Amino acid sequence: MGHSFEPLVIRHTHRLPSPTGPTGEGDVAARQFDDALMSVGFKLSADLLEHLSGLSEGTVVATARRTLSTVREMVGDHVQHNVYFIDFPANVPDTFDFWMRCVAEALTDDASRAGTLAQLRSGVLDLLTLPSYGNYRHTYAEMLAAHDELIAAAGDRMTVLHAGGDLDDEVTALYLALAGSTTPLSDDDLRDLKALAEHQVNGPQPETIPVRENRAVINHARLNVGAELLLDTVTDVLRLACVVSDGDVTLLEPTRFRKLSRPVRRALLAGLDAVVGAAPAKLADVNAHREAFKRLGERLHPHEYPLWPHAADVFAVARGEKKARSFDSRVEELLGMNDVNGAAELLKSAPGKLFRSLDRLLRLALTQDERDAVVAAAEHVAPMVSGRVVLSVREHLHNRAEETGERRVFVNRLGRAWVTSDDRPPVLPPERERLITALDAEIRRRLPAPGHLLIDPDVLDVALPLSGKATASGLGVLPRGSVSPVDGELLRFFVYWKQTERTTDYDLSALLLDADYATVTWLSYTALSDLEGEHSGDITDAPDGASEFINLRLGAARGTFIVPQVNIFSGEGFEEVEESFFGFMLRDTEQQGRPFEPRTVRMKSELRGPGRVALPLAFMRGSDGRWRAKWLHLYLKGHLSANQVEGNRLSVATLLRGIVARDQLTVRYLTHLTADDATTMTLWDGKTVPDGPVTFIGLERPDGLHPDSRVFTPENLRDLIPA
Structure with a gap:
């Protein structure tokens, strides 16, 4: 096997498989390995550091090289993140002044002067024709030299790598x-x-x-x-x-x-x-x-x-040469005759189909006897329905509006999203409540007794991953609908892309909305700076890779929502480019540092979706003044070219309104169901762990847990979903 699967294990489990090699005096190399990891926001657990210290120096060095390569890619530090404005976020010019500077430079260039003058006479100027617009004007090394070293802060991300087995x-x-x-x-x-x-x-x-x-x-x-x-x-x-x-x-x-x-x-x-x-x-x-x-x-x-x-x-x-009547056609025939009882009875032989049909059956039921028959059928087959379907229906019923006219948000498996009004008749409260009670009881029956349940409070509002399609690959990524705390003074978004064949221009933007989802302002290549922050400058071609950044001061942010987005202005789609990813960093104001600092990265998410506008997540300010992230993983269809934040702000606001209004089933829901069966339930203080085995649920595994503990983190949160 060699080491070919080692990166895959590290990515999925945050465990480093036990290195094989001769014993020796590897303590110095192990500490150097740990220091190198900390520079990119990772760290060896105490057990892993001790194990590596007992191996030969050569084994530790070889392990360090492989592991550093893997974790740097996990956080997005495997590429060079340059910026158009070398001092970013300092000295970002006014947008109009910057454009005029580009025009002036074009007029002093013999190759571009005539074309620029012709455009100016016509009254329409294409920025992409200006030589100094859209391409890096300095090297990566020159950009690094223009920035002070990052000052370490207690809030920097530190992802622990734990000791794995063979x-x-x-x-x-x-x-x-x-x-x-x-x-x-x-x-x-x-x-x-x-x-x-x-x-x-x-x-x-x-x-x-x-x-x-x-x-x-x-x-x-x-x-x-x-x-x-x-x-x-x-x-x-x-x-x-x-x-x-x-x-x-x-x-x-x-x-x-x-x-x-x-x-x-x-x-x-x-x-x-x-x-x-x-x-x-x-x-x-x-x-x-x-x-x-x-x-x-x-x-x-x-x-x-x-x-x-x-x-x-x-x-x-x-080919239609042989008849085989489908189960669905038999159901439709009964419903066509208004025989809801008969349809419910038939669907009992297909429990999953019955559960997926519950809303429709209850809407078609005209009498109390019919509604009772539908609910009774669901109660009867509930033990035979998969856990994820039970939970999906439970979430659906919770969000089922009693009044019509509400918005419905649809998201397909690829993350394509759209909104429409909900004109369905209501599901009446008695049936909804009876079904919810039955489904809660069924899920509670399937959950194992957790013993000592230790919970990180920050994980309670993470949505249950009922499908892996509702998330994206990356580091620190949570399922769609999750809410997580955001603690920091500076919020910095980044996007990186590398085109495969064609010239490709991605534009990072951030839309700010008020509590009524009306536009407050935005930051983009058309609005380089505002009270809230700065844009790093527009890059319009990425044969060797390109990055754009937005720096936001959360304390100065007006409004209630911040919605970062990646617009495809031209060229290859998210599924066509060689590589593309989005992320965000959190910093304190005095930290300085480069535009991209891996140990301040809180999330890095791959961009692989069908639309031309990506909406990875949104940030919401609560009534307590604190900011929280709402995870979206959505794509808008957009236009074939020239997508801009100005053009999609209304559709983004409408979509966000529908998403925010919807409640997800979260880890809090499951822990509430298991609380009665737990011998002890403790909220983790982020420091000490019990001596004995626990069932831990959190954003990251704490160091020092008893080896017999069961651990659920975002990497394996799907294991919480009962069969």
Whole structure:
């Protein structure tokens, strides 16, 4: 295995797999390693520092090189962050004065003078044609020399790396955790699972694989070595075919199936035949993805394999040559006849579908008997519904407005968001309350007794990660809807991007809104400075990578909301560039330092979404005057080019209003349910930890916890979701 999986373990667990090597006098090298880590906001735990000190100097140095490379990338310090204005945040000019300076310089340049004069005569000037606009005017080294050294502060981020076990054991544990996740993984985690599955295909496997996407990735690894496939629906086979063709395993986007080798075709057809042969009723599942099955059939050539007739039936249904009435059509027929009781009774055989249909059934129910039948059906099947679906419905019911006319916010799995008015009839309070009580009881029944429960108060308002699609990869990233405290005097946003082929211009902006979501002001390349802060200057081309920053003084900020955003002005999208990420830092006013200082970074999030405007998070000032972050991970469709904060401020305000009004199920909710079963429940003071084992839930694992403790941090918070 070498060390190829070591960075993956560090990223996912903040544990350093136990280095292997001869013993020796590594204490000096270990302390130097710790000092180097602290310069980028990381630190060795006491146990890990002690372990490394007992290894040879060469082993410690080799471990330090690998680990520093990994953590620097985690925090965004693996690239050079230059700024247009060399003294930023000092000496940022007035926007109009700066533009006039660029024009004056263009008029003294023989190559640009004529074109600039022609534009001035026309009354329309394109800033991008001015030689001194949009490109760095100094080197990275010159920029560094212009800034004083960062002064260390108690509030600087310090992420602790803990001692892990043997690398093989750490990799196995991570594979089992991802493969057995009770909630869908993010795209990046799914890619990591794919790599781990290929390595672990002959090793230990999870007892269950609840998420179908995970199963498809694991089946791909099994297919490659000829192992038995894990299939129990025809859709499992379709998902596997999508993975083989590097398509969309979620089946939401069409996959262009590749030409498949004969062994792969035989394996897929045999799998289909076995599934349908064992349960012919599963042919009905073909209807939900008829077009995809038709395209797959063109690649599999089922007519060449008469020994698998049930597989041929799958494609006959897809082509409409064979009838297989779907479960959904039977439900729709009953609802079309206004038979709500009959539909609820039928849906009891598909508990997940029943739960997803509850709102609709209750709206269609005209009598109390019908409403009682729907609720009774839900209570009956609740133990058979997955934990994440139970929690999703519980959250939905909590937010279900009793009055119509409220805004509804829709977010798809890619983070694309839109808002519409809610014109649905209400779900009546008695049924809502009865269902909420039943769902709370069901979740409480599934949660394990926590023993001594130790909770970091800052984690209580973190949203439960019901899907990995509701977050982004990175450091310090929390699920969509989470609220976390922001403590500091200076808030500094940053964006970095590196184009793949085409000239690409990303624009970092910050919109300030008042309590009524009206615009107060903004900072962007069109408004370089204001009372609140400064913009570092517009960079319009990034062949070697480019960065933009916004510096904000929280004490001077007018309004109630600060909404950073990344607008694509031109060029490659977030999923096309070689690399792009956003983050924010917090500093004290006297710290000085470079524009980018890794140990002040609180969050670094990858930008990988379908829209042309990214909204990673927003900052809200509470009634107590304190600022808090509200995590969004959203993308607006925007325009093909020339997206600006001025042009999308109304849509951003409308979206933010809907998001803020919605309550998420949080860690606080689960701890409330488990409180009665805890032998002791303590809010952690950030300093001391108990001597015995605990169940710890927090933003970061404390140093010195008992080794038998169960620990839940943002890296594995999904493990809190019961099966």
